[in-house]
Amino acid sequence: MRKSNPSKGFVTVASKKKTFLMGVDNLKESILDYYPEAKITLFTEQRFIDDPDCQLYFRYFDQVLPTPSDTNREKMWGMANSPYDLTFYMDADTEARHEDIKNVFNHLEDGKYDMAYVNLTKAGSGYFAEWEWGPNLYDDGWQGAPDHLAHCGGVALYDMRNPLVKEFMQDWYDLFLLQRAGRWSPPEFDNIRTGNFRQWDQLTLWWLIYHSPKYRSLRWKFFEDNYRWNYFTSFGFNKDGTYNYDYVDPNRDYGKNNPDPVVIHYSSWMDKDGVKGFL
Amino acid sequence: MKKEWKNPFWENAAKDRLTVRLNITHDDGSFSTTVAKVSKFDVDGKITSDYEEVISQNTMEEIDKFTEDRLERHRQEREANIKKQKEKHEAKRLEDLFNYKLQTFEIPEIKESTNRKLKAKIRKAKNVIEMQAYATILLMEKYNEEIKSE
Numbered sequence: 001m002r003k004s005n006p007s008k009g010f011v012t013v014a015s016k017k018k019t020f021l022m023g024v025d026n027l028k029e030s031i032l033d034y035y036p037e038a039k040i041t042l043f044t045e046q047r048f049i050d051d052p053d054c055q056l057y058f059r060y061f062d063q064v065l066p067t068p069s070d071t072n073r074e075k076m077w078g079m080a081n082s083p084y085d086l087t088f089y090m091d092a093d094t095e096a097r098h099e100d101i102k103n104v105f106n107h108l109e110d111g112k113y114d115m116a117y118v119n120l121t122k123a124g125s126g127y128f129a130e131w132e133w134g135p136n137l138y139d140d141g142w143q144g145a146p147d148h149l150a151h152c153g154g155v156a157l158y159d160m161r162n163p164l165v166k167e168f169m170q171d172w173y174d175l176f177l178l179q180r181a182g183r184w185s186p187p188e189f190d191n192i193r194t195g196n197f198r199q200w201d202q203l204t205l206w207w208l209i210y211h212s213p214k215y216r217s218l219r220w221k222f223f224e225d226n227y228r229w230n231y232f233t234s235f236g237f238n239k240d241g242t243y244n245y246d247y248v249d250p251n252r253d254y255g256k257n258n259p260d261p262v263v264i265h266y267s268s269w270m271d272k273d274g275v276k277g278f279l
Numbered sequence: 280m281k282k283e284w285k286n287p288f289w290e291n292a293a294k295d296r297l298t299v300r301l302n303i304t305h306d307d308g309s310f311s312t313t314v315a316k317v318s319k320f321d322v323d324g325k326i327t328s329d330y331e332e333v334i335s336q337n338t339m340e341e342i343d344k345f346t347e348d349r350l351e352r353h354r355q356e357r358e359a360n361i362k363k364q365k366e367k368h369e370a371k372r373l374e375d376l377f378n379y380k381l382q383t384f385e386i387p388e389i390k391e392s393t394n395r396k397l398k399a400k401i402r403k404a405k406n407v408i409e410m411q412a413y414a415t416i417l418l419m420e421k422y423n424e425e426i427k428s429e
Contacts, residue, residue, distance in 0.1 A: 022381045022384065022385065023381070029398060033395075033399045033402065056391060095377070095402075233370045233374050234370055235366075235370070236363075236369060237373060238369070266373075
């Protein structure tokens with residue numbers, strides 16, 4: 001039986017480098033710009049939590065909690081340990097840009113869905129490092145498991161009232177670390193004969209969603225106004241204030257409602273090693 | 280030997296020079312393909328045999344259509360490239376702006392400030408000038424506070 005009045009909040013994660021704390025600080029403030037009462041939890045390394053120089057980054061967070069390790073994929077651990085029933089996870093290099101951020105939790109439709117993701121489309125695939133390895137494409141009338149990374153891990157909305165969701169996120173974390181270390185390779189991976197997909201946590205997500213018997217009962221969906229919830233800067237911005245949804249997601253109608261992106265993802269030219277700063 | 284002249288298009292407005300794909304099936308069954316330039320006239324002003332072959336396999340209307348389709352395709356490609364470059368430029372500008380904003384928030388007086396209204400203005404600034412203007416206002420506010428307290 002699910003709680004009828006679920007708690008709602010945002011989760012973000014910063015590990016490895018202080019520069020990511022700059023990112024999550026900005027992300028948190030951007031959410032609060034539009035949603036002052038928002039609850040936001042940060043997961044970061046204990047050494048940052050203890051560092052006096054980092055304390056200003058932590059202001060206005062609801063909670064600042066330690067991650068168990070310092071990998072660059074502590075995000076899934078943070079996702080699994082969200083203190084909120086309904087959780088919207090956001091990457092450190094995203095920013096809220098629209099008041100609809102307040103309504104994000106409605107997209108789970110009062111318990112109808114356990115998870116909601118942004119769909120990485122065929123038309124947008126040119127903007128991603130790697131995307132597909134076979135002919136069975138979601139946008140071409142996909143059947144069974146698509147031969148590509150259909151789900152974006154940059155943002156994720158989910159309902160922790162279903163205990164399977166927490167296990168799903170924890171398995172995502174545990175299995176990805178094993179996958180990256182070459183210690184976990186389910187038979188479905190053998191179909192992937194191109195590219196370097198095993199470095200991506202989205203491949204783990206693909207397997208959990210489409211191939212794991214344990215999670216077959218989870219109900220997931222893509223956001224109807226898909227890329228509004230994760231508009232990559234590489235998709236382009238037009239001088240007249242419009243966006244390029246028609247190019248990157250032609251099968252969805254963005255004209256029905258306000259098309260302005262809710263979440264911008266500054267990922268294209270990011271220098272995650274910090275040589276040039278955050279970007 | 281069998282020669283097939285495929286997809287010819289006019290090289291010039293005078294319509295006396297063509298570019299065309301030439302597929303050749305040789306007597307031994309092997310196949311070769313090449314892009315050929317075909318002139319209508321030879322040096323003596325006579326119509327060339329290659330040209331006559333092309334015309335026998337493709338109507339004038341078809342050649343005109345191939346030419347128009349190719350021009351249109353190239354025009355669209357040019358426009359798409361220009362658009363892509365503009366988008367890339369604008370996206371890069373916004374990524375840089377984002378980076379500048381994060382650096383601005385690292386200025387100690389701004390980092391420590393609790394004036395979230397002005398900080399939001401910095402965050403939402405559409406260009407570097409606007410960002411700097413709000414950052415300056417915030418720094419002035421801190422400066423004035425310091426002067427008052429002295």
